Amino acid sequence: MSGRFVRSSKYQAQEQCYDNIRISKNAWDTNLVKANPQYLSVNWEASGGGAFAVIPLNEKGRLPEQIPLFRGHKAVVLDTDCFRIRRRKGGPPKECEEDHSSWIQAFIWRVPDDFTLRTEEGEDPKDVGPLKQLTGHSRKVGHVLFNPAAANVLATSSGDYTVKIWDVEAGSPRLTLRHTDIVQSLSWSANGSLVVTTSRDKKLRIWDVRQEAPAHTVPGHAGAKNSRVTWMGEQDRIATTSFSKMSDRQLGLWDLRDPKEPVGGFHMLDSISGVCMPFWDEATKCLYLAGKGDGNIRYFEYERDRFEYLSEYKSGEPQRGVAFLPKRGVNMHENEVMRAFKTVNDSYIEPISFIVPRRAEVFQGDIYPPVVGTKPAMSAAEWFDGMEGLPPKIDLESIYEGEEPAEIPADSKPVSRVPSSSTMLSPSKQEPSPASSKGAPEPIKEPPQPSPAFRGPPPSIKEQSNSIANLASKYEDDKEDSSSSTEEDDSSSFEEVPKPIERQVASSSSSKAADTKPAAEITEAAAITRKLSSPVSPTKLAAPVSPSKPASSQQPHLASSSATSPGMAAAAATTSDDQVTLKDIKVLLERQSQTISRQSEKIAMLTAEVDRLKTTIGEKM
Numbered sequence: 001m002s003g004r005f006v007r008s009s010k011y012q013a014q015e016q017c018y019d020n021i022r023i024s025k026n027a028w029d030t031n032l033v034k035a036n037p038q039y040l041s042v043n044w045e046a047s048g049g050g051a052f053a054v055i056p057l058n059e060k061g062r063l064p065e066q067i068p069l070f071r072g073h074k075a076v077v078l079d080t081d082c083f084r085i086r087r088r089k090g091g092p093p094k095e096c097e098e099d100h101s102s103w104i105q106a107f108i109w110r111v112p113d114d115f116t117l118r119t120e121e122g123e124d125p126k127d128v129g130p131l132k133q134l135t136g137h138s139r140k141v142g143h144v145l146f147n148p149a150a151a152n153v154l155a156t157s158s159g160d161y162t163v164k165i166w167d168v169e170a171g172s173p174r175l176t177l178r179h180t181d182i183v184q185s186l187s188w189s190a191n192g193s194l195v196v197t198t199s200r201d202k203k204l205r206i207w208d209v210r211q212e213a214p215a216h217t218v219p220g221h222a223g224a225k226n227s228r229v230t231w232m233g234e235q236d237r238i239a240t241t242s243f244s245k246m247s248d249r250q251l252g253l254w255d256l257r258d259p260k261e262p263v264g265g266f267h268m269l270d271s272i273s274g275v276c277m278p279f280w281d282e283a284t285k286c287l288y289l290a291g292k293g294d295g296n297i298r299y300f301e302y303e304r305d306r307f308e309y310l311s312e313y314k315s316g317e318p319q320r321g322v323a324f325l326p327k328r329g330v331n332m333h334e335n336e337v338m339r340a341f342k343t344v345n346d347s348y349i350e351p352i353s354f355i356v357p358r359r360a361e362v363f364q365g366d367i368y369p370p371v372v373g374t375k376p377a378m379s380a381a382e383w384f385d386g387m388e389g390l391p392p393k394i395d396l397e398s399i400y401e402g403e404e405p406a407e408i409p410a411d412s413k414p415v416s417r418v419p420s421s422s423t424m425l426s427p428s429k430q431e432p433s434p435a436s437s438k439g440a441p442e443p444i445k446e447p448p449q450p451s452p453a454f455r456g457p458p459p460s461i462k463e464q465s466n467s468i469a470n471l472a473s474k475y476e477d478d479k480e481d482s483s484s485s486t487e488e489d490d491s492s493s494f495e496e497v498p499k500p501i502e503r504q505v506a507s508s509s510s511s512k513a514a515d516t517k518p519a520a521e522i523t524e525a526a527a528i529t530r531k532l533s534s535p536v537s538p539t540k541l542a543a544p545v546s547p548s549k550p551a552s553s554q555q556p557h558l559a560s561s562s563a564t565s566p567g568m569a570a571a572a573a574t575t576s577d578d579q580v581t582l583k584d585i586k587v588l589l590e591r592q593s594q595t596i597s598r599q600s601e602k603i604a605m606l607t608a609e610v611d612r613l614k615t616t617i618g619e620k621m
Contacts, residue, residue, distance in 0.1 A: 032321025
């Protein structure tokens, strides 16, 4: 989208949006919305305690005036998070637990089966109550985030300067990460063993969670406003967004192995006052930044330890909250790589699709590699006992075909089953075919030009332009080879056909040949030069002789060749090509030496004449 392959969709029609929504007006820095492939949760503006709404993604358009809400909090809901969905055999997907934070408490909820916002006429909507209550913080709970690898492990941050790690099944906190100020953002690593946090004291902390101690504590952004952080999937990199001392928005890239300062320094974005909400896409290695208070979503490609700017979605409608759909929920038949949901005017939610502009009607494996599925890698008890691991992945091609998600191991390397972006750019790849049959060059060729989605980040704009330039030069070489082979074939076919014609011309007028001797010399020299300069590839020398061309294709070459090189054609009738070439070279050299000797004699005569004139003029003076 974009510089490489992404573009954002146009404004959606009102029927494609979720209208008549009352979004919470609380000033707490949160995303306000959260999405998974089945539902969209929204912090609701409600009286009589906090509430939130769960909206099925297929129920678009204007929502009813009264809808079932999830109630249980005594104060406003500040943050929400969804665990994964699981599929039941023979039934629709079922939403697993959700966690929602409020003052002091956090609640666990379960979305009922066949949940809908539409009710029968005359029937009042029924609110949903919590499944479990988590009590342990002494002040308000501001953020909640499930562990991506372990089931029922939850992290909550609070105004009491702590982050607690919960065993949801037991309903009790097992670990506590103590800070010196309010935590503003947190993010888990892919295997769920580390947590990175930013806080109001302008520090970036990377925690070894089960040791309850920070592995690294380094200075973060220098600005006084809020900061955000996201772990970049399975990379050992972290992305942060915040402000400088001059209130310029910044983007930082941190190396987990040496996080003393950001890689390459902080990258200045702009001077807008709203916080940037970062979202990482592991499949395409792209980072999306949605500005709070403005209507823009810009996206960057991560490559070579830097973020390459791709493009930007621009809108005149500002957003207060944004959520991105997990990869397994996008529309792969439309080549949609990401889908965002942005709040507009606190009254409706607009979906925004980021689509690859391709016309292919088959599964695109380069932009849809295997992604994290619905099954955790371990249970909560195993995780608290020290187990680590990545959750299993699912093959998106199975979902594309309408089948059950095919589970694959987390550490398996994806194999491209369809042409990647590089192969689609070069339709004819004949030169590697003989070498590939031997089997040796294949592993050597994979590291320099792998499939972008499988090795890591996709090719950048510069690399793509270079590859296209190399491709063009390759076609130019092929053109030269084909043109040279055509000339050789045409000349050889011509040398066999016009034998009688050349003999008649040579015997009919010898005086004309004598008169046009200098022209014949030039023509023969040009023919020899053309033969010597035309490249002959080794494969063409070893290849069998191709069948003769039709007479219609030989006529133009016949006319042009007979007009330019009669001597060559006559010689070719009696000897082979190599003998003709050597004879002509010898004749040409003899004639050139004779010409040079004649010119030397004339120069000597002219020099003597000049000396004589100088002597005569000197005597008269």
